Amino acid sequence: MAPARSRRRLALLAVPAGLALTASIGLLPTAASAAPQPPAATDGPLLSYVVNSATDHATVSRVKQAVGKAGGSVVAAYEKIGVVVAHSANPDFAKTLRTVPGVASAGATRTAPITSSATTDIGKPEKVELPKKGARSLVRAKEDGKEPLEGLQWDLPAIKADEAARVNPGSRAVTVGVIDTGVDDTHPNLAPNFSRSQSASCVTGKADTSPGAWRPFDPETDYHGTHVAGTIAAARNGQGVAGVAPNVKVSAIKVSTKGGSLFYAESVVCAFVFAAEHNIAVTNNSYYVDPWLFNCADQPDQKAIADAVGRAAAYAQRRGTVNVAAAGNSNMNLAAKELQDSSSPNDSTPVTRTVDPAKCLDVPAELPGVVSVSATGAKSLKSYYSNYGLGRVDVAAPGGDNRQIPELPGKDGRILSTLPGGEFGYLQGTSMASPHVAGVAALIKSAHPKYTPQEIRWVLRAEADNPGCPVPSGENSGESKADPTCTGTQHINSHFGYGIVNALKAVTE
Numbered sequence: 001m002a003p004a005r006s007r008r009r010l011a012l013l014a015v016p017a018g019l020a021l022t023a024s025i026g027l028l029p030t031a032a033s034a035a036p037q038p039p040a041a042t043d044g045p046l047l048s049y050v051v052n053s054a055t056d057h058a059t060v061s062r063v064k065q066a067v068g069k070a071g072g073s074v075v076a077a078y079e080k081i082g083v084v085v086a087h088s089a090n091p092d093f094a095k096t097l098r099t100v101p102g103v104a105s106a107g108a109t110r111t112a113p114i115t116s117s118a119t120t121d122i123g124k125p126e127k128v129e130l131p132k133k134g135a136r137s138l139v140r141a142k143e144d145g146k147e148p149l150e151g152l153q154w155d156l157p158a159i160k161a162d163e164a165a166r167v168n169p170g171s172r173a174v175t176v177g178v179i180d181t182g183v184d185d186t187h188p189n190l191a192p193n194f195s196r197s198q199s200a201s202c203v204t205g206k207a208d209t210s211p212g213a214w215r216p217f218d219p220e221t222d223y224h225g226t227h228v229a230g231t232i233a234a235a236r237n238g239q240g241v242a243g244v245a246p247n248v249k250v251s252a253i254k255v256s257t258k259g260g261s262l263f264y265a266e267s268v269v270c271a272f273v274f275a276a277e278h279n280i281a282v283t284n285n286s287y288y289v290d291p292w293l294f295n296c297a298d299q300p301d302q303k304a305i306a307d308a309v310g311r312a313a314a315y316a317q318r319r320g321t322v323n324v325a326a327a328g329n330s331n332m333n334l335a336a337k338e339l340q341d342s343s344s345p346n347d348s349t350p351v352t353r354t355v356d357p358a359k360c361l362d363v364p365a366e367l368p369g370v371v372s373v374s375a376t377g378a379k380s381l382k383s384y385y386s387n388y389g390l391g392r393v394d395v396a397a398p399g400g401d402n403r404q405i406p407e408l409p410g411k412d413g414r415i416l417s418t419l420p421g422g423e424f425g426y427l428q429g430t431s432m433a434s435p436h437v438a439g440v441a442a443l444i445k446s447a448h449p450k451y452t453p454q455e456i457r458w459v460l461r462a463e464a465d466n467p468g469c470p471v472p473s474g475e476n477s478g479e480s481k482a483d484p485t486c487t488g489t490q491h492i493n494s495h496f497g498y499g500i501v502n503a504l505k506a507v508t509e
Contacts, residue, residue: 042071048114049085050265050305051067052084052104055082064077076206094108107303123429125227129424155398174445176249179284187420194252198278199252207273214254219420227425228432230418232284234418263288263290272313272323292305294341305363317453325364331385334387338355374433375401376398376500382495394457396433399434402428414427464496464498466500
């Protein structure tokens with residue numbers, strides 16, 4: 001993304017002995033016992049809901065029955081994590097489900113109707129053309145062992161990914177799942193590494209693995225996931241750019257709405273479960289779960305969203321998946337005592353609210369066990385837009401910053417990667433930082449196949465290079481100015497967490 005920018009248990013009533021005897025001798029029941037229950041209201045907007053329950057089969061079955069009685073329909077039931085996805089036009093649907101004994105949480109995943117065409121702007125890429133055949137204006141591709149556009153990728157040497165590729169380019173047994181807007185698997189730079197058997201669309205909240213379902217709805221607007229995929233695993237095949245882990249496989253799990261690029265909870269739940277059950281070693285999550293920038297525990301709908309996505313992410317981690325996520329592009333200190341959110345809900349009419357970071361989470365980046373990533377520019381400083389926070393960011397990685405210009409051909413401080421239709425372009429954001437870390441995580445998994453997600457997270461931190469908080473480097477230098485927002489030590493601080501990831505150390509430790 002570009003910078004700014006239930007459980008229901010049915011009561012089974014025991015039949016009193018006297019009533020059983022009455023029925024046996026043919027007496028009519030009372031009028032009260034025979035009165036039918038009024039139908040649930042259906043005069044509200046059609047919304048999607050998550051209903052979170054215990055994980056036993058009997059409870060999930062009862063939840064599904066309760067959904068129907070409350071005027072809803074079940075879209076998907078993820079029994080292993082106790083999450084049911086449902087649709088309903090009953091304005092009291094969530095309220096009704098919350099009163100049922102055993103329901104942990106239930107809430108709407110959106111504020112706009114399912115048929116809404118709400119959109120969010122993630123910024124437009126600046127496209128870059130490949131050198132004409134035989135041209136030497138950028139790099140000497142094959143002769144130098146580089147890709148035709150690699151000379152414009154300042155981000156690779158910044159984390160020593162170019163050197164790491166010569167030591168260990170990654171294992172074909174490792175797949176990184178891109179949970180995003182879809183991926184163009186026909187791109188010449190991605191096709192050699194794309195895994196169709198591990199790809200799907202989760203847009204409805206239920207996995208669709210039909211051929212091509214994982215591709216972007218519209219290549220002109222839904223290019224985000226393809227750009228992310230190239231940073232992770234663009235093949236070194238002479239077709240354009242190079243990925244951080246150019247020999248691992250990459251898959252697409254599409255979760256964004258058509259024409260809107262909104263990432264709702266039911267889609268993300270589906271994606272994490274799909275990744276867990278399809279041997280995906282790493283997921284990249286360059287988004288926050290819409291429509292709330294922060295999901296607060298004291299708001300029932302938001303609590304249900306965080307609960308459902310948290311269960312799914314934890315399930316993936318238990319199954320061996322490392323989840324990596326972007327920290328966000330609002331230049332916020334996520335460790336502050338309070339924050340102002342003026343962008344939520346972003347699928348209807350936003351309102352300004354004050355949130356307590358201790359009670360309100362950026363999902364999925366702040367979920368337990370998820371590797372949260374801040375962004376840096378070509379000068380190894382925090383990108384001007386990147387969120388940060390002591391104890392809230394694990395590591396940092398190049399996300400681009402058009403205010404930090406590298407000394408390279410083109411001199412563009414953003415991140416160059418793949419776009420749909422065989423094209424290439426620049427974008428910047430923590431969305432671009434996160435896939436660098438996902439790529440390094442894939443290299444660690446390649447070098448150490450038996451490492452758990454927690455162990456990979458530890459290695460990412462341990463092998464990162466921390467520049468420490470910026471200090472003055474001379475008047476009018478245009479570089480490292482003292483920044484009061486950076487707190488902490490040389491080893492861990494609010495801007496970089498444990499440091500900027502190092503791909504070479506990760507594969508040689």
